[in-house]
Amino acid sequence: MLSIILKDIGVITGVSGILAILLVIAERWLNNYGDCKINVNDKRELTVRGGSSLLNSLSEAQVFLPSACGGRGSCGACKCKVLEGGGPVLPTEKPFLSEAELADHVRLSCQVKVKSDVSIVIPESIFNIREFKSVVTEIIDYTYDIKGFTFELEPGETIDFQAGQYVQLISEPYAKVKQGVTRAYSISSKPDTNNAIQLIIRLVPEGICSTWAHTQLKVGDKVRFTGPYGDFYLRDTDADILFVAGGSGKAPIKSMLEHLAVTGTNRKMTYFFGARTPKDLYLTEEMESFEKVFDDFAYVPVLSHAEPSDNWKGKTGFVMPFFKDAIRDPKNTEAYLCGSPGMIGAVTKSLTELGVPKEKIYFDSFG
Amino acid sequence: MKPTGKELKTMQRMQPGVQTLSGFLGDDTRPLNEIIQDDSVVLDKLGRSREEIAKRMESLTQASWDSYLEGILVEGKYQVQTEVYRGRMPCPFGHPGIYRKAVTTLTNQENGITVVWTSLSMHMIGAHGFFEGRGSAYRLEPETLIKALFD
Amino acid sequence: MEISAFLLFWAAIFTSNILLTNFLGMCSYLSVSKEVESSLGLGIAVSFVLVFTTALNWLAYHYLLVPFHIEYLQYIVFIIVIAAFVQLLELLIERFTPALYYSLGIFLPLITVNCAIFGVSLFMVIRNYNFLQSIAYGFGSGLGWLLAILMLAGLRGKLREKMVPAGLRGTGISLIITGIMALAFVGFSGIAPIQ
Numbered sequence: 001m002l003s004i005i006l007k008d009i010g011v012i013t014g015v016s017g018i019l020a021i022l023l024v025i026a027e028r029w030l031n032n033y034g035d036c037k038i039n040v041n042d043k044r045e046l047t048v049r050g051g052s053s054l055l056n057s058l059s060e061a062q063v064f065l066p067s068a069c070g071g072r073g074s075c076g077a078c079k080c081k082v083l084e085g086g087g088p089v090l091p092t093e094k095p096f097l098s099e100a101e102l103a104d105h106v107r108l109s110c111q112v113k114v115k116s117d118v119s120i121v122i123p124e125s126i127f128n129i130r131e132f133k134s135v136v137t138e139i140i141d142y143t144y145d146i147k148g149f150t151f152e153l154e155p156g157e158t159i160d161f162q163a164g165q166y167v168q169l170i171s172e173p174y175a176k177v178k179q180g181v182t183r184a185y186s187i188s189s190k191p192d193t194n195n196a197i198q199l200i201i202r203l204v205p206e207g208i209c210s211t212w213a214h215t216q217l218k219v220g221d222k223v224r225f226t227g228p229y230g231d232f233y234l235r236d237t238d239a240d241i242l243f244v245a246g247g248s249g250k251a252p253i254k255s256m257l258e259h260l261a262v263t264g265t266n267r268k269m270t271y272f273f274g275a276r277t278p279k280d281l282y283l284t285e286e287m288e289s290f291e292k293v294f295d296d297f298a299y300v301p302v303l304s305h306a307e308p309s310d311n312w313k314g315k316t317g318f319v320m321p322f323f324k325d326a327i328r329d330p331k332n333t334e335a336y337l338c339g340s341p342g343m344i345g346a347v348t349k350s351l352t353e354l355g356v357p358k359e360k361i362y363f364d365s366f367g
Numbered sequence: 368m369k370p371t372g373k374e375l376k377t378m379q380r381m382q383p384g385v386q387t388l389s390g391f392l393g394d395d396t397r398p399l400n401e402i403i404q405d406d407s408v409v410l411d412k413l414g415r416s417r418e419e420i421a422k423r424m425e426s427l428t429q430a431s432w433d434s435y436l437e438g439i440l441v442e443g444k445y446q447v448q449t450e451v452y453r454g455r456m457p458c459p460f461g462h463p464g465i466y467r468k469a470v471t472t473l474t475n476q477e478n479g480i481t482v483v484w485t486s487l488s489m490h491m492i493g494a495h496g497f498f499e500g501r502g503s504a505y506r507l508e509p510e511t512l513i514k515a516l517f518d
Numbered sequence: 519m520e521i522s523a524f525l526l527f528w529a530a531i532f533t534s535n536i537l538l539t540n541f542l543g544m545c546s547y548l549s550v551s552k553e554v555e556s557s558l559g560l561g562i563a564v565s566f567v568l569v570f571t572t573a574l575n576w577l578a579y580h581y582l583l584v585p586f587h588i589e590y591l592q593y594i595v596f597i598i599v600i601a602a603f604v605q606l607l608e609l610l611i612e613r614f615t616p617a618l619y620y621s622l623g624i625f626l627p628l629i630t631v632n633c634a635i636f637g638v639s640l641f642m643v644i645r646n647y648n649f650l651q652s653i654a655y656g657f658g659s660g661l662g663w664l665l666a667i668l669m670l671a672g673l674r675g676k677l678r679e680k681m682v683p684a685g686l687r688g689t690g691i692s693l694i695i696t697g698i699m700a701l702a703f704v705g706f707s708g709i710a711p712i713q
Contacts, residue, residue: 007586007588008588008591011582011583011586011588011591011595012591012594012595012598015578015582015595015598015599016598019598019599019602020602022602022606023602023605023606023609026606026609026610027609030609030610030612030613031609031613068454068455068457068465069456069457069465072457072461073463074457074458074461074462074463074464074465075455075457075464075465076463087616088616090616090620091620092463092620095463096463113616173384175384176383176384176388176389177383177384177388178384178385179384179385181386183453183454184453184454185453202452204452204468205470205504206387206388206389206504206505207387207388207452208384208386208387208388211388246436248453274436275436276436276437304436304437305436305437318436318437339435339451340435340449340450340451340469341432341451341467342431342432342433342434342435342449342451343435343436345432345433346433346435366451366452366453366454366467366468367451367453367455367467367468367469367486371549371550371624371628373624376624404687404688408684408687411681
């Protein structure tokens with residue numbers, strides 16, 4: 001009896017044990033890709049642990065390709081040219097790659113797994129994007145749903161950006177939120193101050209990052225972000241400027257104006273701030289002070305829903321009807337717009353009707 | 368029916384704190400396919416398809432697109448206003464594509480019903496028949512939504 | 519068992535379909551048959567696993583269990599072999615054909631708990647098939663299972679817009695359809711005796 005029991009146990013244990021060992025060996029051998037070299041632009045060589053996606057391997061090596069969906073294969077923002085070592089194109093990549101891109105070896109870096117040495121080509125500007133560690137040094141309540149946060153970098157660290165660019169803020173777990181997310185915010189401080197940045201953050205309903213910033217952050221907290229990103233920046237010409245931005249869209253405009261105050265300019269500038277009620281106005285003193293700093297700058301807040309009880313003495317309605325008076329030579333006027341796609345569409349239409357060339361209308365769209 | 372692995376992954380992405388603060392399932396204890404199934408029964412009863420509803424929502428959102436500060440009165444009785452926040456979000460169902468963060472508020476002035484939807488919830492209704500779990504921030508009861516959109 | 523492997527192969531697909539005649543492998547069949555594409559993927563994966571695990575289990579039975587007179591351990595040993603094989607297959611596919619891995623996705627580990635796979639190995643023992651017959655039976659059963667799930671998926675697709683009584687939606691109507699299909703397949707019974 002005992003020998004039968006022992007024989008049974010022996011066989012089962014033996015079979016399970018052998019198969020388990022086989023599986024462990026197989027996994028070690030199959031999943032171990034060793035160290036892999038990533039050749040970037042034929043200029044830099046990064047050594048990373050194989051097995052992760054190209055996007056993650058690069059970001060661990062401090063090279064940050066843009067991503068709007070966190071590497072899930074949903075947004076198509078992380079494209080890069082993979083000349084060698086990318087393996088076959090996966091079905092998850094195909095929806096985002098055109099025939100021309102496929103022929104050009106463009107891949108979705110979040111889907112490409114680094115299993116061997118890889119050779120890639122990325123735009124030079126990516127090298128300027130880094131991860132920064134910072135500390136909260138100031139929190140300002142601008143309106144009922146907008147706060148300004150100043151983040152100071154570690155001593156000795158500097159960030160090199162153009163006025164109008166944005167960063168990706170990394171939120172930390174809190175309350176029911178178990179993991180951080182990254183969200184984009186325009187830099188509202190001037191690039192001339194390169195050891196700290198300010199972000200203007202609006203509390204978005206159901207927003208993980210803005211709720212974290214508004215309810216959790218205190219002065220002294222550590223915060224990480226990556227950047228700078230974006231191609232919304234001031235063109236260095238002497239054309240007249242029309243700024244149009246409401247709500248949190250004021251951030252990049254503030255950065256541009258503060259920067260111009262440092263470099264000096266005699267361009268004619270007008271900033272139209274469209275909002276609903278006086279409750280939505282903020283940084284009015286700073287904008288009005290620019291009217292004294294610059295030779296020819298006008299700050300024009302326009303409210304669409306001011307009540308008589310608000311005692312609003314300024315302009316009312318939409319901003320578009322007031323453009324005409326601010327434009328002296330439409331062909332020599334640039335426009336910088338920041339806001340919702342609806343606003344940008346409506347304002348662009350109005351400006352082109354007034355003769356402003358479409359190529360001179362630059363915008364940073366929320367959607 | 369027991370959720371498949373794909374559904375479980377989708378439900379994980381719908382948990383609070385993963386994509387939005389309170390997630391897409393609210394305090395609903397039913398599995399995803401059951402939520403969709405139960406709502407589709409209501410749709411069948413009222414004779415409206417998910418595509419029809421989504422198309423109507425899209426056309427109303429589009430009408431309010433340019434009036435970004437104020438909202439607009441469509442067809443004489445639908446007050447629609449859309450607000451857009453920066454950034455885009457993927458669909459928790461896990462397929463390619465990211466959706467803008469536009470929040471549309473519609474008030475049917477005739478029956479007084481107000482509903483709120485987002486670009487993502489519009490897509491989830493049209494493509495997946497998903498009206499979000501009971502108790503979630505943007506849950507739309509199919510019956511209320513249909514009354515607001517079509518009556 | 520005196521039947522040619524070739525005939526056994528065809529019999530396993532049509533006249534003794536593992537799902538429609540023996541009603542094995544119902545869980546993943548019912549839940550995955552919502553879409554035709556995933557049904558195809560799962561069916562192919564199940565066929566693949568069936569061929570190899572039937573062969574491996576035949577070897578395990580005849581060269582390990584029988585010599586030691588521990589045939590009663592077949593239940594445990596077969597399950598262990600199936601689970602290990604599916605796991606190994608997943609690793610191999612992920613490494614060497616990542617495109618296929620992405621298409622099959624979650625279905626690969628789901629196969630381990632498919633009772634059709636276990637059932638086929640047990641039938642092979644009960645009916646005393648030789649090695650070639652076992653492989654033919656395994657492959658045929660896989661294709662038979664694939665056939666059944668594809669049929670249900672196609673039918674369910676057509677049913678989506680129709681007025682099915684509320685209580686029967688989903689599982690209820692699927693089981694009724696499966697029963698009707700099984701009735702149709704009963705017409706095949708006796709054509710090719712495989713046991």
